[in-house]
Amino acid sequence: MLNRANIIYSLVIFLLTTHYAIAYKTVSERGFLSNSGVSVIKISEEHFEITEGNSEIYKYPPYFDHEGNIQWLNSVPLLKEFTVCSEGLAEVARVTLILNPRVDLVHCKKDKNSKTSKSYLAGINEIGKLIWQRSLGYISGVFTIYERVIGATSEAIVLSDLAVIEPRTGNIIFQVPTHSIGQERRSVPDHDLTGSAVYLAERHGFLWFFADVTLVERNGGIYFIDAETGRKELFSPVSTSLLGGYWRVEEMERVHDSRYVLLAQQFAIRGPGAVSLAILDLEQHKIVYEDRFGKNCSNPQVVSGSDGNFGFSYIDHAEGKRVLVHYRIKPKKS
Numbered sequence: 652m653l654n655r656a657n658i659i660y661s662l663v664i665f666l667l668t669t670h671y672a673i674a675y676k677t678v679s680e681r682g683f684l685s686n687s688g689v690s691v692i693k694i695s696e697e698h699f700e701i702t703e704g705n706s707e708i709y710k711y712p713p714y715f716d717h718e719g720n721i722q723w724l725n726s727v728p729l730l731k732e733f734t735v736c737s738e739g740l741a742e743v744a745r746v747t748l749i750l751n752p753r754v755d756l757v758h759c760k761k762d763k764n765s766k767t768s769k770s771y772l773a774g775i776n777e778i779g780k781l782i783w784q785r786s787l788g789y790i791s792g793v794f795t796i797y798e799r800v801i802g803a804t805s806e807a808i809v810l811s812d813l814a815v816i817e818p819r820t821g822n823i824i825f826q827v828p829t830h831s832i833g834q835e836r837r838s839v840p841d842h843d844l845t846g847s848a849v850y851l852a853e854r855h856g857f858l859w860f861f862a863d864v865t866l867v868e869r870n871g872g873i874y875f876i877d878a879e880t881g882r883k884e885l886f887s888p889v890s891t892s893l894l895g896g897y898w899r900v901e902e903m904e905r906v907h908d909s910r911y912v913l914l915a916q917q918f919a920i921r922g923p924g925a926v927s928l929a930i931l932d933l934e935q936h937k938i939v940y941e942d943r944f945g946k947n948c949s950n951p952q953v954v955s956g957s958d959g960n961f962g963f964s965y966i967d968h969a970e971g972k973r974v975l976v977h978y979r980i981k982p983k984k985s
Contacts, residue, residue: 758771907956
């Protein structure tokens with residue numbers, strides 16, 4: 652009996668040790684993956700202290716300025732003197748999705764306790780002036796079907812029904828795929844997705860992350876969705892640990908003019924955990940670089956600049972700081 656108990660105890664310790672070792676490997680243990688064909692250089696790493704007075708700005712994403720330097724909000728005014736809410740509704744929440752160009756997601760309600768709500772995307776120029784706005788919601792007969800933002804980069808904003816919006820103008824660059832239902836033959840969207848996504852115009856499709864992971868199931872990962880047919884194909888399986896933890900992709904962005912896609916990942920456990928920057932190779936269908944950080948982190952974000960420059964940021968709750976890392980990616984010479 653004692654031997655059996657010892658065996659079970661040893662097995663549990665082994666599983667827990669393996670679980671956390673997989674989750675929290677550091678850059679010195681990971682980083683560049685052999686035979687990947689890509690070289691990544693870390694340019695800088697900055698830690699910004701979060702205080703009660705500045706905690707709000709660290710919810711905003713980093714961005715690259717016109718000179719190619721990675722920045723926070725020091726050169727972008729956050730004026731909110733305009734309103735995008737329709738008459739009778741008041742702004743109750745606002746999230747800045749991207750900062751170059753700047754696009755805000757604005758939520759409006761009659762009051763904070765009201766069930767009536769409406770959401771808008773708002774394009775804002777460098778002096779804080781509203782230049783375009785667009786309400787969210789697909790009109791289907793007398794119904795309005797709710798739309799969510801599941802991807803936002805400087806190249807495209809992706810909605811949950813796979814509509815794609817050009818962030819500098821607010822124009823639709825890919826229409827919602829639809830089909831007809833009912834006797835009235837009203838159109839409804841083909842998709843209602845959650846998770847994260849990125850639009851790949853040159854490949855006529857999307858990358859979309861969705862996973863269903865339990866102790867006994869390991870389903871999902873990053874899918875490629877064909878823009879014309881809507882067909883979903885598993886592109887890269889989800890990365891999991893023995894106890895059912897997995898790397899959830901929070902954001903995706905393509906490195907400009909390249910075959911690589913940046914992944915901002917959070918290790919999916921209860922509460923904050925490790926975060927990870929990963930690079931997915933569209934040609935090899937696999938992750939070719941990974942850099943993992945911390946054990947008590949959240950809010951991972953990625954941003955792509957020019958000439959292979961990109962950034963990764965996250966909140967380190969143990970340090971009480973926002974971390975901003977600047978990288979450059981270069982294809983390896985053959």
